[in-house]
Every structure is written in C-alpha cells, then in structure tokens.
Amino acid sequence: MYTAQKPLGWGIIGLGKIAHSFVRDLALVPEARLVAVGSRSREKADAFAQQYAEDGQTPVTACDSYEALLALEEVSVVYIATPHTSHVEWSLKALAAGKHVLCEKPMAMTPEEVKQVTGLAREKGLFFMEALWSRFNPAVQKAIDYAQEGHLGKLSYVQADFGFFALDRDPDSRLLNPELGGGSLWDIGIYPIFWAYQLLGMPTSMVVAQTLARTGVDAQLRIDFLYPEATAQLLSSFATFSAMTAQVGGTSGSVLLHPRWHETDRLTLQTPERGIETEVFQLDGKGYTYEIREVIQCISQGRLESLLWSHQNSWELNSLLADVAESANSSGT
Numbered sequence: 001m002y003t004a005q006k007p008l009g010w011g012i013i014g015l016g017k018i019a020h021s022f023v024r025d026l027a028l029v030p031e032a033r034l035v036a037v038g039s040r041s042r043e044k045a046d047a048f049a050q051q052y053a054e055d056g057q058t059p060v061t062a063c064d065s066y067e068a069l070l071a072l073e074e075v076s077v078v079y080i081a082t083p084h085t086s087h088v089e090w091s092l093k094a095l096a097a098g099k100h101v102l103c104e105k106p107m108a109m110t111p112e113e114v115k116q117v118t119g120l121a122r123e124k125g126l127f128f129m130e131a132l133w134s135r136f137n138p139a140v141q142k143a144i145d146y147a148q149e150g151h152l153g154k155l156s157y158v159q160a161d162f163g164f165f166a167l168d169r170d171p172d173s174r175l176l177n178p179e180l181g182g183g184s185l186w187d188i189g190i191y192p193i194f195w196a197y198q199l200l201g202m203p204t205s206m207v208v209a210q211t212l213a214r215t216g217v218d219a220q221l222r223i224d225f226l227y228p229e230a231t232a233q234l235l236s237s238f239a240t241f242s243a244m245t246a247q248v249g250g251t252s253g254s255v256l257l258h259p260r261w262h263e264t265d266r267l268t269l270q271t272p273e274r275g276i277e278t279e280v281f282q283l284d285g286k287g288y289t290y291e292i293r294e295v296i297q298c299i300s301q302g303r304l305e306s307l308l309w310s311h312q313n314s315w316e317l318n319s320l321l322a323d324v325a326e327s328a329n330s331s332g333t
C-alpha cells in the first residue's frame, strides 16, 4: 500500500485543454509527482513532458500511446483526460493494468458503464474516482455545510446555471460531435445536476425542454427537478453565456455561490438573523488541488473510493444525466 513516504507517481492520458490546467495544479501538491504523459502523438507527448518537467529534477516520460503509459511501473495513478466517450475504455484498461484512476467527468455515458468500471476497481482493490472537482471546492463545500447543518432551515429551492456560447465551434469538436459525447448536458449540464443532487438527492420527477445544435446534440436544456417539498431550476447551455450562479434556499435562509459557481472562491449567506454575509476563500491553484489531495489521501488510507464523491454518487449522477437526456428527447424540441 502507498504510505505517503514519497510522492505518488501520476500519469496523464489525453493531452488536451484540461490536462494542461490539471498538471499546473498537480505541481502544487507536494505528495504528487507527474512521472509520465501519454498522447496519441509523439510530438505532443514530448512537448508536454518538456513543458512540465520540474526543473529537470523529475524526468517526465513521454509516451506516444496510452498503452505505453499504462505499462510504466512508476505510474501509480492515471488521470484520464480524453473525450467523454473514451473514459470507460481507458478506465477499464488502466485498472486492468493495476493503476488507481482519477477519470474526468462524466466517467461514463450510461449508469451500466459506471457499474462496470467501479466493479472492476473493487475487484482489483484499486482506487477509482470521477473527477467531479467542484465537490471538493471549499466554497461549494461550505455552502453544502450550511444547507446540511440546518442553517437554511428546510430546503425548498435550488438553482444553478452553466452556459457559454459554443455553437460556432467545429462540428467535429468534442463539444458538438455526437460521436464524442457532444452536447451541453454531458459536458456542463453535469454541474447544475450535481448541485441539485448533492443538496436535494434524487428528484421524484423532472420536466426538461431542449433546443438542438446543427449536429443533433443538445444546444440548451432547461431542467426542472421536482421533489415532494422542493424544486430545482437548472440550465445547461452552449447557446448562451449565462450568469453562472448557484443557489440553495430554505425556510431560514439562502446561500448564493458567486460566478463561476462551480470553481468559485466566494459565497453569500442571507438569513434574517445574520443579514447578508459574503465569505471569500483563498483557493489553492485553480482548484484541482482539492480533488488531487482527496485521491492521495484515499489511496494512502487504502480506500477504494472517496466518501465525498463515492461510486454510488457517480452512479446516481449518471442515472440522472441519462434520465434528463431521455426526458429531453421524449418531450421534443
């Protein structure tokens, strides 16, 4: 078992946009060390490895295939940063190769696939977590604490939106290409849905309306989750920039997460007793450091899943995404 005596060796596969952001935060965590990067392109792997090798002290092995990275003994944890539709394939391959895995969101495109991956992780005795980084953001956590510790009374209202304009992107890009899991839902709708799920749990019913992009994937989704005594109003959009706020309210108060809420450093609590209070948090890096620390802590304690974002949480969130997609398609446009 890993014992935190020396930094844990990380390998990254899929050297796109998020891999660059992630690796900058990885460098801020002393218990982690980037040891290898894997790309389908030799040139890209070499350039990436060179860019992030820390002062030449830690050689970063550049692999021209993902398989080559999985074969390296020095890689203990693999961070999967490929498009959504290949997350399952590479999670299964990484686990089969004996690696712990942190896989970008969404970890799968169906709840059955979530079970397949998390089942293999348990069978192999390896750690697996979906990289739902907002779950570990300190301002988001504080808002959850206010809600769960009763400061807001009985919860009755949740709101969250996540929108940016992307309909002018290349139709072959992962955002719009159906073959790569395109559409706003699986890419960014996952965040508002996570927020409602985290605070209110599984809804009893939902109402979903969508518009479509020219490639046939969803362009925008208006999602209402209904609970016995609460409602959630959610927006996921590639058709507009949106306010990027999240709220939770109840019988005794409310919390607002400031833009961009999923990576925010501030919240505002409003209660009749306390008035309006804004709290600002000093973020460590861009905010990926928190999920990275969670992975390392879990592995050092021999845990196979996080208590904060468990396999069951991933399964339930994925089920909700699938239900929203089905509901959107059955309601027409």
Ligand SMILES: NC(=O)c1ccc[n+]([C@@H]2O[C@H](COP(=O)([O-])OP(=O)(O)OC[C@H]3O[C@@H](n4cnc5c(N)ncnc54)[C@H](OP(=O)(O)O)[C@@H]3O)[C@@H](O)[C@H]2O)c1
Residues within 6 Å of the ligand: 013, 014, 015, 016, 017, 018, 019, 038, 039, 040, 041, 044, 081, 082, 083, 084, 086, 104, 105, 106, 131, 133, 174, 180, 186, 187
């Ligand atoms: N947590 C966050 O804040 C956050 C932010 C953005 C994205 N994400 C997630 O991270 C994943 C990647 O997003 P991204 O924005 O980094 O995407 P991206 O810039 O398109 O990069 C994805 C990388 O995956 C590899 N890849 C493997 N098969 C591919 C294929 N068929 N087509 C295109 N690329 C392929 C490529 O790397 P090589 O050429 O090196 O093999 C590519 O550079 C997505 O699942 C997304 O949901 C998370």
